[in-house]
Amino acid sequence: MMGLSPEIWAAVALSLRVSALATVVTLPLALGVAWLLVRRRFPGRALLDALVNVPLVLPPVVTGYVLLVAFGPQGALGGPLAAVGVEVAFRPLGAAIAAAVMAFPLMVRALKVAIEAVDPRLEEAAATLGAGRWAVFRRVTLPLALPGVAAAAILGFAKAMGEFGATITLVANIPFQTQTVPSAIYALLQVPGQEGAVVTLVCLTLALSLGALIAAEWFVRRWRSRDD
Amino acid sequence: MIEVRVRHSWPGFTLDAGFTAPRGVTALFGRSGSGKTTILRAVAGLLDAEAAEVRVGGEDLSVLPAAARGVGYVFQDGRLFPHLSVAQNIDFAARFGRAVDAGTRAQIIEMLELGPLLARHPRNLSGGEVQRVAIARALVSAPRLLCMDEPLAALDAARRAQVLPYLERMRDVVDVPMLYVSHDAGEVARLATSLVVVRDGRIAASGPVEEVLADPDAVPALGPRAAGAVLQATVVDQDGPGGLTTLQLSGAQLRLPGVAAPVGARVRLRVAAQDIILARARPEGISALNVLEGRIVRVRMGDGPGAAVSFDVGGDRFLARITALSAREMALSPGAPIWAIVKATAFDPGGIGQ
Numbered sequence: 001m002m003g004l005s006p007e008i009w010a011a012v013a014l015s016l017r018v019s020a021l022a023t024v025v026t027l028p029l030a031l032g033v034a035w036l037l038v039r040r041r042f043p044g045r046a047l048l049d050a051l052v053n054v055p056l057v058l059p060p061v062v063t064g065y066v067l068l069v070a071f072g073p074q075g076a077l078g079g080p081l082a083a084v085g086v087e088v089a090f091r092p093l094g095a096a097i098a099a100a101v102m103a104f105p106l107m108v109r110a111l112k113v114a115i116e117a118v119d120p121r122l123e124e125a126a127a128t129l130g131a132g133r134w135a136v137f138r139r140v141t142l143p144l145a146l147p148g149v150a151a152a153a154i155l156g157f158a159k160a161m162g163e164f165g166a167t168i169t170l171v172a173n174i175p176f177q178t179q180t181v182p183s184a185i186y187a188l189l190q191v192p193g194q195e196g197a198v199v200t201l202v203c204l205t206l207a208l209s210l211g212a213l214i215a216a217e218w219f220v221r222r223w224r225s226r227d228d
Numbered sequence: 229m230i231e232v233r234v235r236h237s238w239p240g241f242t243l244d245a246g247f248t249a250p251r252g253v254t255a256l257f258g259r260s261g262s263g264k265t266t267i268l269r270a271v272a273g274l275l276d277a278e279a280a281e282v283r284v285g286g287e288d289l290s291v292l293p294a295a296a297r298g299v300g301y302v303f304q305d306g307r308l309f310p311h312l313s314v315a316q317n318i319d320f321a322a323r324f325g326r327a328v329d330a331g332t333r334a335q336i337i338e339m340l341e342l343g344p345l346l347a348r349h350p351r352n353l354s355g356g357e358v359q360r361v362a363i364a365r366a367l368v369s370a371p372r373l374l375c376m377d378e379p380l381a382a383l384d385a386a387r388r389a390q391v392l393p394y395l396e397r398m399r400d401v402v403d404v405p406m407l408y409v410s411h412d413a414g415e416v417a418r419l420a421t422s423l424v425v426v427r428d429g430r431i432a433a434s435g436p437v438e439e440v441l442a443d444p445d446a447v448p449a450l451g452p453r454a455a456g457a458v459l460q461a462t463v464v465d466q467d468g469p470g471g472l473t474t475l476q477l478s479g480a481q482l483r484l485p486g487v488a489a490p491v492g493a494r495v496r497l498r499v500a501a502q503d504i505i506l507a508r509a510r511p512e513g514i515s516a517l518n519v520l521e522g523r524i525v526r527v528r529m530g531d532g533p534g535a536a537v538s539f540d541v542g543g544d545r546f547l548a549r550i551t552a553l554s555a556r557e558m559a560l561s562p563g564a565p566i567w568a569i570v571k572a573t574a575f576d577p578g579g580i581g582q
Contacts, residue, residue, distance in 0.1 A: 121307055124274055127294040128301040129369050130324035135295075139323065143311045 004200060007175045011184035012204060014092060018180060019160035022100035027153055030104055034111035035137065039120070055166075056105040064169025067098060071170070094171040095178055099160035107156040114148020115141060146223060150216045157212050161205065181205055230254070230373060230405055231283040234270040243267070243277075243429040252421030253399050253406045255437065257413070257454070263429040264409045268375045271407060272299045284373050284405070298326065300371030300404075304378045306358040308350035314361050315346040321369030328370045336367045339401060340394055356387040360394060367402060374406045380415065388415075395419055413454035417441060417498035425449045442547045444528035444536035447501070452534060456500035457546045463493045472517070479542010482570065483517045504548035505569040506537060508558055518570040522546065527560050539566050 036042075037049055055063050071078040071088035078088055088094040118141050126136045142149070164182040171178035173187055185201055188194040233246035243263040247254075256264040269275035271282050273294030282289045282297075289297045308317050318337070321327060328336070337343055340360045350358060359379050366374055379395070380388045392415070399406070399419060410416050416423060416437065423440040425433040432449030433440050438458045440446050447455045461482070465474035473487035475497065482497075489495050511519060522541035529535050535555035537548045546568060560566070 119307075121303070121305070122309060124294075125301070125303060125307040126309070126320070127274070128272055128299060129321035129365065130295050130298075130326040131320075132293070132295045132324070135324060139320070140309060 004197060007179070008184055008188075008197065008201060010176045011179045011181050012201075012208075014095065014179065015161055015181040016208070018092065018096045018099050019157050021096045022103055022160040023153055023157045025096075026100045026104050026107060026156060027149075030107040030111055030152065030156070031142075031149065034108050034115055035141070037108070038112050038115045052108050053105050055101050060102065060163070060165025061169050063101060064098060064166035067094075067101065067166060067170045071097065088170075090171050090174065090178060092171070092178060095167050095180055098166040098170045099163045102163045102166050103156040103159040106159050107152045110148060110152035110155050111145075114145040114152065117148065118144045147220050150220045154212055154216045158209055161209065229283075229285065230407070231281070232267065232271055232407075233279070233281040234267050234277050235279040236266060236270065236275065236277040241429060245426060245429065245431050247424045247431050247434050249405065249407065249424070250422055251403075251405050253408050253419050254422045254424060255416040255420035256407060256409045256424050256426055257411065257416050257450070258426035258432075259411060259451070262426045264411075264426050265377055267426065268301075268377050268407060268409055271373070272301045272375050273297050274301070295324070298370070298372045300366035300369055300374040302359070302362050302366050302374070302376040302379045304381050306350075306355075306362045306382075308353075308358055308361055308365070310350050312350075313346070314342065314348050314350070314353070317350065317361060318342070318346075318365050318368050320365060326369045328368055333368050335401075336364050339397055340364050354387070355383050356391050359383065359391055363394070363398065367398070367404070371404055374404050376406060376408045378409050378411070380412075381410075392418065413441070413450070413456070413500070414498060416454075417456075417458045418496060438545075441498075442538065442545050444526055444538045444547065447528070447534075447536045447547075447549065448530065452502060452549055453500070455536065455547055455549060456498055456503070457544065459497045459499065459544050461495050461497050463487065463489050463491050463495060466491050477542065478544045480520050480544070482520075499546060499570060501536065501547040501549035503570060504546065506539075506548050506550055506554075506558070506560070507567040507569060508560075508564075510567050511569060514569065516569045516571050520546070520568045520570065522566055522568060524560055524562050524564045524566050526562055527555055529555065537566075539568065541568070 033048070033052060037045065068089055069075055071094060073079065073082050073089070081088060086093070088097060122144070123136045123140055126140045131139060162182060164186065167180055168183055173179050173183040179187065181201060185198055188198050188201070230249040234243060236243045243266050245263065245267055256267060258264050266275060270277040270280045273292065280290045289299065309320065312320065319327070340363060342360060342364055345353065345357060345361065353361065363379065380391055383391060396419060408419060420437045422435060423437040424431055425440065425446060427449050433443065433446040441450065441455060442457045459477055461475040461477050463473060464476045468474050468483055472483045472485055475482045475484060475487065475495065487495065520541045522539040524537060524539045525545070526538040527535060529552050533551055535550055535552040537550060537555065537560060539546050539548065548568060
């Protein structure tokens with residue numbers, strides 16, 4: 001660890017912040033979309049399902065390019081944002097957006113599985129007891145799907161931590177500003193004699209991912225046992 | 229007073245049923261696939277029927293979503309929330325402003341003997357306990373109408389016998405109108421005050437349970453096993469020879485084994501139509517203990533090999549199901565005297581209730 005430069009530490013800190021932000025913001029949205037796809041029948045459902053999965057099938061560089069076009073200073077989204085002083089391209093916020101977009105389909109997939117596993121007959125029973133749609137979700141669906149929700153969050157966080165192609169396309173690889181851990185590893189690999197730093201960074205990534213996994217497991221256990 | 233009208237169709241099946249139910253327990257009776265559960269689901273708002281009208285005390289509930297109807301539902305499979313304790317299950321509806329007062333809640337828990345189970349989790353309950361908790365959960369939500377969809381069907385005979393008395397007590401104690409789906413005539417005879425017979429998506433017969441079950445015209449709809457008289461009787465003697473109980477009907481007595489009720493108790497008794505043998509003369513020297521003398525009211529020749537004979541014994545209306553051949557050979561006709569032989573062992577203890 002000692003051999004790591006401040007530059008690398010900045011990349012670790014940025015990756016953690018970006019991934020946490022991307023996960024926290026995306027999770028409720030992914031939960032809503034997953035619920036819609038599993039529990040509702042509406043026109044355009046197949047289209048929504050396909051749209052959600054687009055970032056999964058596109059090359060990440062292409063996704064990054066699309067985001068760059070959309071969030072660039074002249075883009076459909078970037079223009080209005082720039083007008084209110086929010087810049088996305090080549091900024092840390094852009095890294096979070098790229099990570100969120102790339103993590104979104106994976107999270108929706110995991111959440112769909114989690115919600116599908118909840119017996120809809122229990123939701124029916126809740127409705128006969130006076131629970132409206134939101135209350136059924138809040139009091140029955142969500143608690144029963146919680147382990148799956150935690151798994152989806154871990155998956156999303158891990159994907160965000162590892163995101164490279166879309167991130168580097170949208171925000172480049174600027175040390176201390178937009179350089180995430182994968183970008184830093186990539187940069188180090190370009191320079192001869194940095195193998196030691198690369199190995200350290202790889203180990204650090206591994207430790208962080210495992211830590212997130214253990215933390216989520218602990219959270220689910222604690223939540224489950226709170227009534228016993 | 230409950231008024232229900234439901235129309236709904238699937239490929240190959242049309243449900244078009246309308247009936248009214250007085251206070252008390254109204255049984256929806258019929259074979260599986262006849263549409264009983266569909267009616268109940270439409271009443272509770274769980275099925276978006278093509279056309280449905282559900283009036284309780286004049287108010288139309290069908291415009292409301294399930295959560296706003298105030299219709300309690302006890303499912304065949306309990307459906308307790310696995311992430312909540314028994315107490316939390318029972319109080320689930322209170323979160324949404326639907327709860328009886330604390331005194332009534334305590335009464336319901338006492339009535340269903342759930343006190344020792346409150347802290348447990350559903351996974352640690354037996355099948356019968358699950359159903360008792362499900363019933364309490366529905367009752368504590370202060371329903372204006374309670375739907376029960378074969379709440380005993382998932383239980384074995386022994387557990388069913390354990391839970392039935394709770395349901396009887398509930399019928400007598402709780403002043404909530406109930407729709408009770410069942411395909412078990414014994415259960416219906418014990419619990420229901422009125423009966424709606426559902427057949428192929430239509431109402432085949434309806435009325436007070438004693439009348440419909442003993443109606444010769446309802447036999448095809450009920451099925452030959454279900455038809456039979458439902459009678460009120462009083463226990464007059466519990467220490468008869470051989471451990472027999474003597475029951476006083478309106479004008480006759482029956483001696484039966486194994487009636488678990490004290491002297492003086494009023495019981496409901498079902499005498500299945502297929503358990504009666506008819507004779508034109510007083511039978512002599514036979515082993516059956518119960519020979520009742522009556523008068524034929526009506527003979528209905530069935531479409532098949534059977535015939536239904538309605539006869540009166542001292543004010544009680546009985547129904548016997550015999551073959552059409554016997555009915556013709558015996559020249560049974562209304563007004564003629566008749567002797568009915570009822571085997572004491574034919575009585576299903578499950579068909580005798582409070």
